[in-house]
Amino acid sequence: MKKYKPIIDDWDAFKAESDEHPVNAVRKNPLKAKEDFEEKLAERFQYEKADWADGIYRLDTESPGKSLLHWRGEYYVQEESAALPIEVLDPKPGEKVLDMCAAPGGKTTQIAAKMNNKGLVVANDESSQRMKSLHANVYRTGSAIVDATNYDARRLPEEKFDRILVDAPCSGEGDRFYETFTAIDEQDSRDLAKLQFQILEKASQMIREGGTVVYSTCTISPIENEGVVQRAVDETELELKEIETSIPHVEGVDSFEDLDYDADMSKCVRVYPHHVNSGVIFVAKLEK
Ligand SMILES: C[S@@+](CC[C@H](N)C(=O)[O-])C[C@H]1O[C@@H](n2cnc3c(N)ncnc32)[C@H](O)[C@@H]1O
Structure with a gap:
């Protein structure tokens, strides 16, 4: 993890947190x-x-x-930090919302609750195994406006939505933090970044003009975070927007090792384990 020292606001607190349990x-x-x-x-x-x-x-x-x-x-x-992406997505009753990587449904059920069960939530996931827990969680929470689909998100049929969440598959350096405090292989991050970008690119095609796309991961890796958002801003019609939140956090980074990103990446939010005794979360808000 030491390679991340330059982008962690309080290295001692961050390191000490790895000996604790998340709350x-x-x-x-x-x-x-x-x-x-x-x-x-x-x-x-x-x-x-x-x-x-x-x-x-x-x-x-x-x-x-x-x-x-x-x-x-x-x-x-x-996890406390995992609630942030939907606070940023801010879905409203009556809207049409797509959750592209939804299982097991933590954020899907949060979306349905915010919409007070009015409107439509399409909850998609590629894994048929994980769909089972998605169905169970949707049922248990009474999230009646959720319809579930089982596609590779990159091949979802064309439809337009008011808001889209891309809670992307990621290397999970945040999830592993409390157990191992080790970084993951950089090539794994690069492979994931390709998939993450392709899903975000599909979101850019499925969002209506003026609609909001939230991209989130639970990894520290800038390759999977700012790197993917940078490609989305450069290669699609999505624009990065400011996030208003009072959760303790640091801003997105504009450089890491030999990588440089736009200064605008400061609009992204990074929450580290020592901020709220919780897992890592990265959130970017984009609009078309
Ligand atoms: C971070 S988890 C989602 C967690 C979920 N949003 C929640 O809050 O409970 C990422 C999900 O992406 C799914 N996934 C991986 N590749 C995918 C793809 N190509 N298309 C759609 N879903 C995919 C995985 O099966 C996994 O369930």
Whole structure:
């Protein structure tokens, strides 16, 4: 991981965090949560509310999935930082939204909740195995406006959408952070970057004029993050937009090792594990 030292804002805090456990967090599901949600939560867990978004609770437990509130879909177990892409996508009731890489459905169900089950969400994933958990999560959370499809996102049939999420398959240096604190092979990142760009390019064709595309990953690698966004800005009709958020973060980078990107990449958001005791997340907001 040492190669990332130049782009980490507080190296000591970042390194120290790798010896910790991420704090387990859940997202309240307003489609299912009852009025006594916080009372019931307090009966089972000690909790603290995140202050940068509504409905995110940090719990003092290793097993947030073992509770009636989870089984009944009143909350969804989700890393705190993973809630950011949909805060940025900001889907509205009545819209038509595409989630191109959706399984197991954490962000899909967050989209349906934000839309108050009004409109349409198409949740797509290439993996038929992972589609099973997507279906189960959509059902459990009462996300009634979700239709699921099983395509390679690059070959989705032509349709236009108001908002599109590309929560891309990635090397997951963020996910592995707490376990190994090792970087992944650079060639793996380059291979993934090709696929990530092709999916984002397809999103640029499927978004309506003026529509919003959010690109997110859970990796630190600039090759899979700013590198992919740079190609999208250079080679498609997508334009990078400013993100307004109060989650602790640093800006996207304009250089890394021998790679240079536009200064505009500062509009992207990087959340590191030490920022909110959670996984890495990278988010870019684009508009056509
Ligand atoms: C980061 S995960 C998505 C997590 C999901 N958005 C959530 O919040 O629960 C990336 C997903 O991309 C899927 N995937 C990989 N290649 C794909 C492709 N070519 N087209 C569509 N989905 C793909 C994987 O099966 C995986 O489920």
